[in-house]
Amino acid sequence: MNHNQQSNDGKHDDDSALSDFLASLMDYTPTIPDELVEHYLAKSGFQCPDVRLIRLVAVATQKFVADVASDSLQHCKARQAAVVKDKRDKQQKDKRLILTMDDLSKSLREYGVNVKQQEYFADSPSTGMDPASRDE
Amino acid sequence: MSGVESTKDMRKGEDVPGSSLGIPKADDFGRSVSKIAVAQICESVGYQGYKESALEALADISIRYLCDLGKNASFHANLAGRTECNVFDIRLALEDLGDSHGFPGASEIGNCLVGSGIVKEIVQFVDTKEEIPFAQPVPRFPVVRSGKLIPSFEHMNETPPGKHIPSWLPAFPDPHTYNHTPMWNERASDPCADKIEQARQRRKAERALLRLQQRLVCNGSTGTCASSVLDAKTENIQEAGSNPFLSAPLQQGEKDVSEVVLPAKLSNEVSKGDHISLLDAFVPAIDAMKTGPSDRLDGEKTFLPEKRPSVQFKFKTGKKILGESLDLSLQRKGERSSTFLLPDDERDDKKKRAEFILRQTTEYPMELNQS
Numbered sequence: 001m002n003h004n005q006q007s008n009d010g011k012h013d014d015d016s017a018l019s020d021f022l023a024s025l026m027d028y029t030p031t032i033p034d035e036l037v038e039h040y041l042a043k044s045g046f047q048c049p050d051v052r053l054i055r056l057v058a059v060a061t062q063k064f065v066a067d068v069a070s071d072s073l074q075h076c077k078a079r080q081a082a083v084v085k086d087k088r089d090k091q092q093k094d095k096r097l098i099l100t101m102d103d104l105s106k107s108l109r110e111y112g113v114n115v116k117q118q119e120y121f122a123d124s125p126s127t128g129m130d131p132a133s134r135d136e
Numbered sequence: 137m138s139g140v141e142s143t144k145d146m147r148k149g150e151d152v153p154g155s156s157l158g159i160p161k162a163d164d165f166g167r168s169v170s171k172i173a174v175a176q177i178c179e180s181v182g183y184q185g186y187k188e189s190a191l192e193a194l195a196d197i198s199i200r201y202l203c204d205l206g207k208n209a210s211f212h213a214n215l216a217g218r219t220e221c222n223v224f225d226i227r228l229a230l231e232d233l234g235d236s237h238g239f240p241g242a243s244e245i246g247n248c249l250v251g252s253g254i255v256k257e258i259v260q261f262v263d264t265k266e267e268i269p270f271a272q273p274v275p276r277f278p279v280v281r282s283g284k285l286i287p288s289f290e291h292m293n294e295t296p297p298g299k300h301i302p303s304w305l306p307a308f309p310d311p312h313t314y315n316h317t318p319m320w321n322e323r324a325s326d327p328c329a330d331k332i333e334q335a336r337q338r339r340k341a342e343r344a345l346l347r348l349q350q351r352l353v354c355n356g357s358t359g360t361c362a363s364s365v366l367d368a369k370t371e372n373i374q375e376a377g378s379n380p381f382l383s384a385p386l387q388q389g390e391k392d393v394s395e396v397v398l399p400a401k402l403s404n405e406v407s408k409g410d411h412i413s414l415l416d417a418f419v420p421a422i423d424a425m426k427t428g429p430s431d432r433l434d435g436e437k438t439f440l441p442e443k444r445p446s447v448q449f450k451f452k453t454g455k456k457i458l459g460e461s462l463d464l465s466l467q468r469k470g471e472r473s474s475t476f477l478l479p480d481d482e483r484d485d486k487k488k489r490a491e492f493i494l495r496q497t498t499e500y501p502m503e504l505n506q507s
Binding site for chain 2: 018029031035036037044052057059060062065069070098100103108113115
């Protein structure tokens with residue numbers, strides 16, 4: 001009985017917490033617009049008339065993108081710090097933080113997304129080989 | 137967005153498919169809107185610029201994440217026997233997507249919603265992060281156009297031909313759209329009346345042409361022509377009451393025909409401006425003509441003006457020159473006299489001709505280049 005009461009109280013608390021959370025969601029305007037989210041959710045079969053759930057999904061996606069971006073920012077800053085140690089001249093040039101494919105692919109690997117790109121494109125099969133072997 | 141730039145990717149081979157190239161795809165609008173949203177998020181994180189390809193990749197991944205969330209949520213809802221998703225479905229979907237990354241409380245079961253690690257993280261995110269609304273208003277999309285439906289039998293107030301066809305089906309097309317019936321020309325044709333009408337219209341046209349010609353000729357004459365002359369002329373024609381071309385030919389001497397006025401270079405008087413004319417070739421013939429008509433020159437009033445304007449033959453390609461020649465011909469009719477050229481003045485006139493040609497070359501060099 002006690003356990004039941006506790007769980008009941010717990011549920012009440014949880015319910016209130018949930019409703020508070022959803023209310024707080026309505027105040028927050030996510031960066032991803034509602035219309036866009038609705039379009040893609042409708043495409044994938046998600047049916048819901050409640051605006052709060054749309055906002056929840058938008059916030060979740062925003063959080064995901066922000067996490068990925070911040071991880072790649074860390075990579076970018078780490079790279080710049082490493083370069084600065086070697087040559088102080090480059091500090092001026094690399095002050096700007098630019099989102100590149102390299103940093104993005106490194107951070108996305110941790111999320112299970114494989115975005116690998118060709119490092120270089122070769123003109124012919126023998127490009128880059130030793131001259132001795134090329135002659136053959 | 138302030139401070140955010142894009143730098144072109146070094147490898148052109150990976151250039152954007154669809155943004156700068158022609159073919160528009162169905163999802164272009166959604167993709168471009170999500171690109172803007174992702175760029176705004178990156179800016180809030182701290183980036184000052186981005187590479188085009190990197191931004192496209194991130195936008196694509198975020199769209200996939202969104203779609204995956206929706207798919208998972210609807211899957212969980214269907215699993216529970218519902219068609220509409222609720223917040224628990226979303227939470228389960230989030231946990232599914234976050235499993236690979238790991239989140240606190242993943243191993244616990246029987247959690248309520250807010251106890252879930254992921255939702256806690258989201259709550260934290262909402263509380264700490266400042267709000268960045270989307271840069272521009274987005275309209276509802278995709279726009280659904282209501283198609284034009286073919287009206288049903290009920291709509292057309294028709295009974296369907298056949299008991300097996302229900303009335304709510306679209307109506308059959310009208311028979312005139314698929315039946316080919318013979319055509320009859322309803323108008324009654326009267327060949328006689330048509331011919332009379334045709335002849336009348338031809339007569340009208342001829343009268344108008346004649347009047348126009350007389351008016352042109354009148355403008356160049358030295359004043360023997362008056363408007364009354366024209367009226368008299370037209371009256372004559374009208375009195376005849378028939379086609380002037382069908383009337384009997386005049387005998388010689390009945391009608392006074394104006395003499396051909398030779399151009400200035402062939403005339404006695406020196407006039408300004410030379411025109412190269414084909415009448416040069418006919419000088420002997422004209423000399424022969426001289427003797428006849430010159431007798432009747434003096435003081436006879438005729439219906440038609442004495443002088444016929446000289447004919448200018450110019451075989452140049454330039455439009456300007458032709459126009460000029462026309463104007464000149466109209467202007468200089470007043471100066472022309474009825475006398476004929478004597479061969480003595482030819483040399484002077486040749487000089488003038490040469491001057492005229494020179495002037496033309498300097499004024500209109502374009503035409504010369506063309507010819």
